[in-house]
Amino acid sequence: MPASARSSVAPEVEETTPLVTHSSTREIQSIRNEVPPLLGDSQGRYRVQISTLGAELATLLGPNWEKTPTAEFQDKVRKAFDQSDKGWVVDGNYTRRLGSLVSDEATDIIWLDPPLLLYLPRVIRRSILRLLRIIPTCAQGCKESFVETFFSRDSIIWWCISQHWQARKTLGEAYRIYGGVGDVNGGKMRRFGGWGGELERWKREVRAMVTG
Numbered sequence: 091m092p093a094s095a096r097s098s099v100a101p102e103v104e105e106t107t108p109l110v111t112h113s114s115t116r117e118i119q120s121i122r123n124e125v126p127p128l129l130g131d132s133q134g135r136y137r138v139q140i141s142t143l144g145a146e147l148a149t150l151l152g153p154n155w156e157k158t159p160t161a162e163f164q165d166k167v168r169k170a171f172d173q174s175d176k177g178w179v180v181d182g183n184y185t186r187r188l189g190s191l192v193s194d195e196a197t198d199i200i201w202l203d204p205p206l207l208l209y210l211p212r213v214i215r216r217s218i219l220r221l222l223r224i225i226p227t228c229a230q231g232c233k234e235s236f237v238e239t240f241f242s243r244d245s246i247i248w249w250c251i252s253q254h255w256q257a258r259k260t261l262g263e264a265y266r267i268y269g270g271v272g273d274v275n276g277g278k279m280r281r282f283g284g285w286g287g288e289l290e291r292w293k294r295e296v297r298a299m300v301t302g
Contacts, residue, residue, distance in 0.1 A: 125272050127295035135177040140200045160187045199279040201261050206254045
């Protein structure tokens with residue numbers, strides 16, 4: 091099941107510019123060095139939301155690209171949570187239809203924020219591989235055509251191009267609300283930008299934590 095973190099209706103957040111001294115910078119870095127790669131809860135369960143799209147689309151789309159009704163989709167997510175008492179990982183946000191359902195339950199929110207130039211070629215490559223039937227479609231029964239893939243406003247390629255900056259703005263607001271892991275005031279959200287080096291280091295830390 092996808093991974094998600096707690097999302098709630100955004101509270102009023104006061105815009106301030108904090109004074110950062112050398113000592114407070116060292117304090118923040120010290121805290122960040124002490125926190126584990128995943129927070130989890132007091133019982134050692136991990137409920138993780140990751141801001142990617144693939145599995146989310148597979149959940150939302152039925153045969154012939156029919157969108158699951160909102161109430162039915164939310165019910166599926168709730169049931170999946172109820173059946174996953176040891177924890178879960180949710181792939182995607184989709185707050186327009188899920189609201190705060192996933193984010194409010196998550197212990198960790200992972201914001202993957204790579205440059206458009208990094209992931210757009212990968213999206214195009216995977217789209218071509220699906221068209222050639224080399225890899226599976228996004229969801230069973232959801233076939234794609236050349237026209238839909240490259241010349242339609244419903245295309246995932248066009249979505250990436252047109253929504254990249256809006257998605258970054260939305261997740262940036264979530265980061266401001268939930269706070270970053272390791273911040274002095276605490277928080278449960280991590281952002282991984284750049285070209286993948288920081289993300290790979292974090293994944294190695296997670297593996298090391300899991301394997302003991």
